[in-house]
Structure formats: C-alpha cells, structure tokens
Amino acid sequence: MKKVLLSILLVVVGLSVFSQPATRILNMRPAYPLAVGETTVDTLKYIHNGLILQDIVQDSLPTYEIGHIFAQTVRYTEEGHGFYVKADSLHSNNVIYSIEVDSMPVGPIEFNSSTGRFKYYPAAEDYRTFFVTFRATNGADTVLEVVEFDLMVQVSPEQYAFQSQGVMPNGEDYTLIAFTDSNMYLNNENRTAYSY
Helix, strand or coil, X not given: CHXXXXXXXXXXXXXXXXXXXXXXXXXXXXXXXXXXXXXXXXXXXXEECCEEECCCCCCCCCEEEXXXXXXXXXXXXXXXXXXXXXXXXXXXXXXXXXXXXXXXXXXXXXXXXXXXXXXXXXXXXXXXXXXXXXXXXXXXXXXXXXXXXXXXXXXXXXXHHCCCCCCCCCHHHCCCCCCEEEEEEEXXXXXXXXXX
C-alpha cells in the first residue's frame, strides 16, 4: 500500500512541476543611463524595475569624464567642436550639468544640462584662449573642472595665399645699382641667372 501511495505522490508532484508555466525571475537594480545622448520625441525609454535604458545610440562626439578632460585645440570648421561630459563618479541617476565661460567667444556655444552635450562653433573673430568650467551635481555632491580652449588661427584659402599671377614692379619702384648675368645649372637645366 505504501508503494502505491508513494507512486501516486510522485506522479502528482511530477505533474504539478511540468504543468506550471516557466517563470523567469529577473533581478535588476537601479542604474543610471547606459549611454548619454540627445533626447528627442522619437527616443524610446524603457523602464523596468528601475533600470532606465535611453539614448543608446548617440552621435559621434567623444565623451569625457569631468576631471579628466584635456585642454582643447579648436580648429575652424562649420561642424564646430564638441563632446559630451559625464560624471560617473557621482553614481547618480539625477545629475545636472552646467557650464561657466570665462572670456566668452563670439561664436555660439550650445550646452545641454541633462545630457552634458557641449558644442562650440568658432567665429572668424575668435582668436583668444578662453576657459570653460564644467560642473555636475546630484544635489549632494559636485564635481567640476576648468578646461582651456586654444583657438587655431584661421588660414586664408590657398588661392588667396598663393596667387598665380604677381604684379610686376614699375620702373619707378626701384633703382638699378648693378646688373650681371651668367649661365648656370638651375632647377634641373641650364639657365641664365640674373643678379641685380
């Protein structure tokens, strides 16, 4: 009798185990966004158990941790000069970024306080070094760094710097003191060289 009851019990337990739908338990803990990017209307945000996944694809600008941003050399381009700042050292989901500019340049500066996206478009009149203080705070702690921006002088287009036709001097522009000529090998052939 005991063997029959034990067999029935094993069959009931076996059926209950196999009749239950498969259940997965996900153990997620809150984390700050995996990547920083511009937030647009089309951006999808998935929130599950406190894990926020947003803006995984960001533009091609580099990202620097505040405290580890090197001095920036800015060249004159229509695309501008930019990067993202981040403050992972604050270990927070709610980081607010801000900047202060010392000796404001003529060209416009764009900054997004929620994503840390910085973009500067140098103007032709900009030639002086300026400094930007990048700051991030989570309400309790703050990190900041002062970054130097050196501007490269705008170079004239090649067709203006190297003109193909010069202006010949007029006889009134110079006085002839002495004149000699001689044949010599110059620029891979025999030529007449003149000295004035």
